[in-house]
Amino acid sequence: MIINIPENSDFSIHNIPFGIFSTEDRSPRAGVAIGEHILDLAALSELDVFDFNTAVFEKEVLNDFISLGKEITKKVRRDIQLWLQDDNSILAGKTELFVKQTDAQMHMPVYVNDYTDFYSSIEHATNVGKMFRDPENALLPNWKHIPVGYHGRASSIVVSGEPVHRPKGQTIPVGSEQPVFGPSQRVDFELEMGFITGKSTNLGESISTTEANDYIFGLVLFNDWSARDIQKWEYVPLGPFLAKNFASHISPWIVTLEALAPFKVEGPNQEPKVLPYLEFEGARNYDINLEVGIAPEGSEEQTVCQSNFKYMYWNMAQQLAHHTVNGCNINVGDLYGSGTISGKDENSYGSMLELAWMGTKPLKMKDGTERKFILDGDTVTMRGHAEKDGKRVGFGEVSAKILPAK
Incomplete structure (x- = not known):
């Protein structure tokens, strides 16, 4: 082996993810992660x-590299x-x-022209x-018929490491019918995966579930921050707005679909039967272990969630097919969030909203404090990797600190 790769590295020889990095003497450029190093593709x-x-x-x-097509990439x-x-x-x-990864600064790997978030767990x-x-009829009537997004x-959308200020907006205090303005008191993370498209389509064209993999370049970890109190007030009738658009974070390395191929698994059974354009063949889910940790300022990180991408009800092929079935065109570098990834067990819930159940079950941190939602100074870190038959392919991490409102 040309370079040493530590055991259990996310960036094994089976991975080779692409990203953009810079150093003191190298301008932002393309590289691939291998072990603890980056191979400078420009050099x-x-x-x-x-x-x-x-x-x-x-x-x-x-974007320009990805647009060369999968034959080249x-x-x-x-x-x-x-x-x-x-x-x-x-x-x-x-x-x-x-270049040692510790000597490099990571940047947004793609220019994201458009972004869609799904709701597929x-x-x-x-x-x-x-x-x-x-509680008895939790799902809306359309949920099992379409990948809602x-x-x-x-x-x-920013890269891992950039801090984000607590958002401000309108909320409804408990017991009041009149809104007030101020910083959100219910900032939350959402554990997601994001996929990035590597081909464009023209207006009026659709992508089938069979063709979808040809259009998906790779995946990143995705933290789709939410302000639950702002969201509760504003989301009727048109859905999320200020509660979601203040920031979302992605991990800097794009893991290709080819690297993840060994980790394909069957997804949940879909009942009732989906419409023909959403039907698909073969295993389309991916067995990717995910976890979330919260580190209070000056204190040790506490793991609060352990989940898996395989739980998703709607898969990426179905999401892309539904997104384009009406003729919506897509572009190279577009980002598509999976939606919060939760499992059946309480420790696999992918948001504080669920983990602390709307604040009724606070989580205990290692420093003795409790969390109902994310506090100023907290750093939230998400990690993910797939492992099977001696092969490990990981994403590194997406991490960000919440700063006080400006």
Whole structure:
């Protein structure tokens, strides 16, 4: 092996995720994560090993590289895997091509032109329905017929590490019928995965569930922050607005669909039967272990959630097919959130809203404090990895600190 990869590294030889990094002496550019290092693709391209215009590796986002198509992006990944495992390859002795991750700053991996958030975990939707609507009829009538989603705000999607200020807005105090203005008292995380599209379509075109994988470049961890008290007041009749658009965080490394192929699993049984355009063949869910930790300022992190992407009722192929069935066009770099990922057990719930059950069951932190929702100074960190038959493919983490309202 050209470079040492620690045991249980998220960035094994089976992964090779793509991202954008910079250092003190290297401008933002494309790289791949391998173990504790980054392989500088812009520097590698100077060895004349690629047969396409490698100027795409010097861009500040991956959109142009991704738009070259999977025939090229898959070959780049495969070639790097082979070179890393061959002690006589072009990478041999080329230490200048590698940068320690600790010496690099990560950036947004893609320019996100459009963003859609889905609501595809039946456990999460059921929990929310029980809390806010009817414990006996928690799901709305349409939920098992369509992958429910809404269009979000792309401009406030930021990369892991950027802090975010507590949002302000209108809320309804308990026992009052009149709104007040001020900082949200119920800031919450939402544990999600996001997929990024690698091909564009024209207005009027649709993508079938069979074609969907050709359009999905890869996945990231996604923390879709929410302000539950603002959301409760504003979401009727048109849905989330200020409660959701103040910030969402993504992990910096995009794990390709090819790297995740060994971890495909069957999803939940869908009853009633879906309409023909949502039917699909084969395993379309992914067994990805997920966890969330909260670290109060100056204190040790407490794991509060352990979930899995395999729980999703609606899969990515169905989400993309539904999104485009009306002719909605998509672009390279568009981001699609899975919706909060919750499992059946209480410790697998993917939001504080569920974990603390609307504040009625506070979580105890290691420093002795309690959490109903996220407090100023708290750092929320999400991690994810898939593991099977000695292969581990991970996402690293998406982490962010909540600062006081401005």
